Amino acid sequence: MLWLARAARRVFDEPAARTAHPSHGPHFAGYLADLLEPYGLVPHPPAGGQSYGEMAAALIAGVVRPDEPVDLLVLAFAVPDVRPGRATATYLSHLCPGSPLAFAVCDQGAAAGFTALRIAQSYPDSRRSLVIVVEQATLHYDLPAPAPLPARHAGVALLCGDSGVARVSSVTVERGGPPAGDLAVPAGQPYTGVWWALAGELADPTPRRVVVADHDPVLGYACTSTVDFMALERDGGGTGVRVGLGAA
Amino acid sequence: MTALEAVATYLPEHRVPIEELAGELDLTPMQVRLFRRFHKLSDVCRAPGATPLDLLLAAVSNLDDLPAVRHRVRYVLWARTFPVVVPYPLNPLETMCRLLGLDKAVAFTVTHHACATGLLAIDVAGRLLAGSEPDALALVVAGEKAFTYDARVVPETSVFGEGASACLVRHEGPRDRLLAYAAGQRGDFDDEVTTDVGRFQEEYQAALMAAIRAAVDRAGLALDDIALVLPHNVNVVAWQRLCRRIGYPVDRVLLDNVPLTAHVFCADAFVNYQTARARGLLRPGDRYLVAAAGAGRGATFSAMVFEH
Structure with a gap:
């Protein structure tokens, strides 16, 4: 059984610091040109944009304490970032306490965050899992097909594990129409919006059931996750990590 | 226990000796000789004009078992070395699923283990299938284009060739x-x-x-x-x-x-x-x-x- 222990969410107003590195521009420009040429697209000047490595590093620092080793890290994204050839999750494994098994899921639009959570459920031996959903708003070419594009760089990290404040009772990813959910999703965050809203729910300790739901309009995925906030007590240290006492 | 059910591959017929790649890979004649004599690299397969979708479809079409079990495929995973291989939001995996009648399956890419991602994808597929009906399958595909310098050469180590694979995975099975x-x-x-x-x-x-x-x-x-x-x-x-x-x-x-x-x-x-x-x-x-x-x-x- 997977529990949600803590979350961090953040908007990143500035471009990635890495975009100022002297080696970044030429390498990124070359990669972009080769990526786009077969599709008849022309790159815009490779300025700005965010790096999921930098964004996720900040989220990890905000949600994982050094004495909390993480066993699994799943990074979910849809829009490419400014370091498109990088094994970013492997870098994050190096930064994250516990040096977790870390990998990324993508090419699934808004469903990727749900798939990441579903994957976290499939590692029952992991004491702590970190699901990180990120989106960045700068695309360096015109969209070759209709798709959502974020209005801002944003990321959400969900620290999950064998204890926490809310039980992740189910995660469903299937093809279908828009499912009903309980959360008001902020505009301009097509891929992190529901997770942003779920992270906000953690401030309210009231026992309740929250249905997290999203729909990908391009790929036709209908995704839901049922999250049960339990009656809880602070753990002995009173440090913010709380243990579920409700019936499992 | 995760098991492989069937495996198929596709290697383009067009072969290119590494000497012909020296220009695009910025290799000196000495580096080419080292690759051939020391590393025992000789040719790479290339499919000029083929897209990533073409490579994946070619491998899956060699999976003789697929038409009979298509309805049992719950997940389709693309194990990918390079996280970004087509412009957003183009999605060869989704197109492949639609063309193969797998449009009810849940499809996504697994990446960030570079060329070790193929093994990761098998493990993830088996774990996801643990929550499905016993005869459910996952289709794990791999295959990429040598489309940019980083996808053509591993400096001082190797050169990339084009090709693809397709593998049916079960949560429990008697083979592999x-x-x-x-x-x-x-x-x-x-x-x-x-x-x-x-x-x-x-x-x-x-x-x-x-x-x-x-x-x-x-x-x-x-x-x-x-x-x-x-x-x-x-x-x-x-x-x-x-x-x-x-x-x-x-x-x-x-x-x-x-x-x-x-x-x-x-x-x-x-x-x-x-x-x-x-x-x-x-x-x-x-x-x-x-x-x-x-x-x-x-x-x-x-x-x-x-x-x-």
């Missing part, structure tokens, strides 16, 4: 049962952490050996119990050295495809599996090991032990 998986990640090789590229070369052997030993240990076996190793096809000399250090006979490492295909991204394991089957190198009950190292701003070293 997965006994153990181990992955060691080295984010400290990321260029954000170090600019010393020599460190990767120095520590490569030890890191890959550690993954191999971990997988064999987790399978409850000793290295001597491994009948065959299916390597990644980066080069021959790296495997000769590793075998000397780890104490495993190099003639039980299937290196036949290194000169024929070079390094086919995440598809190496499956290309070598097909060769092993075709040559009768796997007998029922044999335990074999699949190993891969993925390097690309960070490195992942992975090994899996199967029972055939």
